[in-house]
Amino acid sequence: MSAILEVRGLEASYGDRTVLRGLDFEVAEGGVTALLGANGAGKTTTLRAICGTVRRRGEIRFAGKRIERMPTESIVRLGIAQVPEGRGTFATLTTEENLHLGAMTRPNGRDISLDIERCYSIFPRLKERRSQQAGTLSGGEQQMLAIARALMLRPKLMLLDEPSFGLAPMITKHIFEILAEVKRESGVSMLIVEQNASLALRFADQAYLIETGSIVMSGEAKIIREDEGVRASYLGY
């Protein structure tokens, strides 16, 4: 498998505070890569750096193309959809308008409404709430909306920032089942950031462990899951 995303020596900083100190990782075409780590390790910053919403240095290749100097809007146009931290809901817009926004970079056409219907079939709850203000949706529904909005781009790569954040275990489980289904159906590659390491390691093929802005361990997800150290500090059993 070739890599759809290759990152070499990625550094990022907020003001004069360095958050990432030279990360190397990749996401395989059609694969799922997980970034694990504690709070403040730099996981969210990594996703921001890929999308260019934070100042970054290093080399980022997407489908062979260098993107580290591109503005966010152009990166999105290449087919990278982010499900951002805090879900990025357009609170005063309706659910359906939120979905339309996901496809904003695609040419206007009938297939957009077809895709919206497809999202509704994946997430029937969203259909019930289609003309409701998105800000009034529950946390789980907003997470579904964020995923659906990302799917509307027909992305080649999805960046997921803590899809389980603040959700009840049942809903988290449901969302991960849907992500697995989406991956099976559309073959989209995913880079997922999670604090819930056991969940992420079951879902991912590859995993990287970040501590204070550096990668301390990498490998196949199932091997990492067996690692004693990881087990003790991240999985808690």
Place this chain on the structure above:
Amino acid sequence: MSTSEGKMSDLGSSAPWPAGAAARPKVGARTIFFGLLLLVAVTLPFISKNFFIFQTTVVMVYAIAILGLNLLIGVNGQFSLGHGAFYALGAYTAAILMETFGLHYAWTLPIAAALCFVAGFLFGLPALRLEGVYLALATFALAVTTPQLLKLSPFEGFTGGVQGIVITKPGAPFGLPLNSDQWLYFLTLAIGLLLYWLVHNIVHSRTGRAFMAIRDNPIAASSMGVNTSLYKATAFGVSAMITGVAGSLGAIVIQFVAPDSFTFALSVQLLVGLVIGGVGWLPGALIGAVFVVFIPNVAEEISKGLAGACYGVLLILVIYLAPQGADGVIRAAVDRFKRLL
């Protein structure tokens, strides 16, 4: 409006007030600097012409008014576009008491201060429910109404209507060897220093910390037991009081009050002075006052017909170069200086 609230607290954090903690080690340099400044201030009236003394006095009057505004906006995070109204209240109080009731000018200042405190406090109470742009609109309404109220015919007996009131210039007391320009200069300087000391102490007191807590996070402040309403209204009152005293002094110095001196433009000038000096930085008031008094003259020098446009361009340039006002520039300069050492 959460956005405007957010913006208001940005405004606070962008001008991190408590410079005291960081700057403590170089208190020596600071004291020397302010000592020198004071020395210059004291000798100035003896070496310059009367008109320049008068202008400098006006600068100090504006500085006091801006100081009052700074306490409200910079320290407490409440926005006011209407401080010209309190300035006008102070000015008219002094003028009416002196000319209609024949009161000695020295007595008008405490009376104006008390009156403006009450007015500010009372205005602050309903304003509690308003935030950000809504408070801006309410204070704006106040600024717009002020000259119109002053012109109202029922009050003409006191206010002199559109003509306003002419005030006799007081001379120096106790047979001091000063002309009246020099005397008013020292009076303004003394009152200015007193009020500066007062505001400085408020800011570093419990009350000041409560003001800043409300600015930075009103919800957290009230959940920590800060009586938000009382503090906000008090901040409004004290701020109005200081600006009102400036108004009284201004009336005495300029010897004239009229409704058209207290239009919305006055409130705008105070606000410009505040921003140019640095929001939340008390000494900035003086720099801001110098700007609003002298730069319009500079603009007029550049082009008579386009003076307003020149002023606007100068303002924009200043904001480009110093988006945080003089405060930011001085901070950056001090940092660079330290790094050189």
Place this chain on the structure above:
Amino acid sequence: MDLFIHQVIAGFATGGIYACMALAVVMIYQAIHHLNFAQGEMAMFSTYLGWQLLAWGAPYWAVFPLVMAISFAGGLAIERIVVRPIENAPVLSHVVIFIALFAIFNSAAGFIWGFTIKPVPSPFGEGALYPGAPIGKHQAGMLVVTMIVLSLLWAFFRFTRVGLSMRAASVNPESARLVGVRVSLMNGLGWGMASAIGALAGLLIAPVVFLEPNMMLSILLYGFAGAVLGGLSSPLGAVLGGFIVGIVENLAGTYIPVIGGELKLSIALFLIVAVLLVKPAGLLGRRTVQRV
């Protein structure tokens, strides 16, 4: 009673102008979350451009779209040149920039065209709409044009992709960037559209108030008041607020005799503040709850 109805209708007609202005205010507010004090002066300048074109003999109905197009470009340019470079400066610095723009436009208009008032002809003709009608031809025409523009705008925001992108950029700029919306372009568009709408309001009201460099100040105030009254988060609220302000202003001027014309503005403003005390986010505005 007749007087009352007459005043309400007359208030409705001026309210249309305030509605236009309020809408322009809300559009810029949505884009940048500040009130633009220079909006009225920008509109005044546009109106002078229109007057100049008319004086050169251009036909009225060509002047209208042309001035709006020029104003659009001008608004966009101001956003790019003046506002963009200080994007990250504190709010109050933005306010000072607006004050500066105010001074520049006011002084430039006075310099170029002088401070004497200039009559502007009405495209709808003089006199009453029909004999004995409570409003004149111009007022009626003004109302119709305002309504058309407002519905077009509503449709633009509701049904077009650009309109949706602009709303998204204003609600959640960061998230908008992540779906590929060019947020800074949208802000520029917001400025452009707002100044075009301001130009329209200026051209429509000039025949009523006469053209002079300070003509827009009080209109802008009413516009602000309308926008805040209706709720700054709601374009529809702004329009409604504009109409209410127009009516309240007229009724206050008629029925509160001591105060009369001079204090009309103050009365209107104070009524609005009173409403805000009861409904702090405006009539149709939404108050977003802030988490700690």
